[in-house]
Amino acid sequence: MTPATPARAALIALDWGTSSLRAYRLDNAGRTLDTRHLPWGIMRLPQPLQDGAASTPLSGFDLAFDQACGDWLRAEPTLPVIACGMVGSAQGWQEAAYLDVPVDLERIGTLLTVVERHAAGPNATPLHIVPGLIQRHGLPNVMRGEETQVFGVMFDQTRGSDAHPADNVLIGLPGTHSKWVNARRGRVTHFDTFMTGEVYAVLRGHTILGRTMSEAPAPDMAAFERGVKVAGAPAGRAGVLSTIFSTRALGLTGELASTSQADYLSGLLIGHEIAALARMLHEQGELPRIVLCGDPALCERYIVAMQHYGLGTPEQAQNATERGLWHLAVCAGLVKAPPLTSASA
């Protein structure tokens, strides 16, 4: 048996965060040929072997990198490699810059940090890390990885048939730390962070609220919506530090089953996030176009909350990270820009 010749690739793109690592092999039109999902986030890398004989021992980063794309590089050694996310943080492989907001998105691609992988040999392909963004006005704010998703969303927006690249766009990236990013004319102008996902996880895992919860056989969207509504109701005016306690109290009064409490809490937290966002947006006047990008089940929850708080139904973007990494690599000159007809395929 002769193995099939693999399709020729043009770029290896890594989405390397705190808890996981995704690797993409992309062709010369930016189309995804292969995807891998590994558990090697920067906070839980594979352990290097304690081998005193090795002159340049491989780090956990080297090992994770090799598992993610070593075989792809051995098959095509000249492929460039680009990465975004916490791999560029102070706790990452090498610290990449933060660019100050407001910033033109295309500028991001010209300021990649190059990591020479000496431990992998003298001619090892280097890794190019995308910079993060920092906002210094008001309360400071930072992102690493989400700038690439924003790039992916914005690029595809400007290629869409009804796109208005000059419009105000608000891009929502729900997750462990939700980001809401304002962009206009290819420029990121402002962003906010909400620690909603991480707060949910610790309230459920490490406080008294988790003690009365039990696993539900399926998501209880009615309990979720109930929480969403409380966040903006008169009963919720004391704020999230107060309303979360009702998860327990409603259980004690027999008004909320143990299997519904996690979804109710999720609704409260996402509800407080979206109620605050809606208040800020309505104060500013006209609503921007809103594009949501993230895990589909989580986006569905955000859409319920956005509809409840008068933000309408957002557009949804797919595959923003790999689209963003591809177009950043084009901006950086790591790959040649494809003809538009291919890119829009």
Next chain:
Amino acid sequence: MTPATPARAALIALDWGTSSLRAYRLDNAGRTLDTRHLPWGIMRLPQPLQDGAASTPLSGFDLAFDQACGDWLRAEPTLPVIACGMVGSAQGWQEAAYLDVPVDLERIGTLLTVVERHAAGPNATPLHIVPGLIQRHGLPNVMRGEETQVFGVMFDQTRGSDAHPADNVLIGLPGTHSKWVNARRGRVTHFDTFMTGEVYAVLRGHTILGRTMSEAPAPDMAAFERGVKVAGAPAGRAGVLSTIFSTRALGLTGELASTSQADYLSGLLIGHEIAALARMLHEQGELPRIVLCGDPALCERYIVAMQHYGLGTPEQAQNATERGLWHLAVCAGLVKAPPLTSASA
């Protein structure tokens, strides 16, 4: 050597919560003769011996009880014993009732739950557990233990030289779960819960915010005040799920030392609690008298926040739990009411 005859007691009072147990031996004027502090909260009781021979094995509750006051009872076997707190919860020794708010405080003392301690022998002194309070209007709310502190504060208020028992009083009980209790004419009319203390502990112990914090040699009250102010400033309008991320971001921008981040986060959380409370109070019109009761260092932080948000400087109450347990025991007929002159000593 003859041991000194111990002063005669009239009551044993237990403040028995989730994480600790305090025992008080009180004389016939309600004065404290002895105090003990044990780590035997209801969620971490001593382990019973696995002794197959015992016909009625002692539970963790029995063992903790014996360590708290067994010798006091052996010296004076007729002493009544009263307890408040989570010992009366579904996870406690025996579930005590919840009384519906609004409720007259004196009624609390007439509805104690009696726990017969069969494992300790046929004539063992029973334990009397104080009921909790439940509020069913709006979002439901519950307390166990704080009703006793409120009783202690209110009783001493009505005995004070400038007391106005008919006044509206707002009693603040900062802690793991802060309670703010409205009382009028000896009647609890409403209360709110904020999970501020527990949220602080899990954000510090289990989220990315804790990773950049380091121990401070002393409290950094300037960092605390900075957090308090952010909570009510335009920069804080996105709410606490958003502002807490600035703890990390200010560290990354070099504007907040690692040793100051915990106090800044404490300021943010207490600031959001007090800002919400102040908004609700100002909407209601005239401010009530406010009495604060709790750990002195924590109360100091709350006072800074209350001054910042226009609530003035509250009165402070001392020893509210033991005062409350004493007066509840009087209401319940467990001990005889002392002459007023002694009680006010």
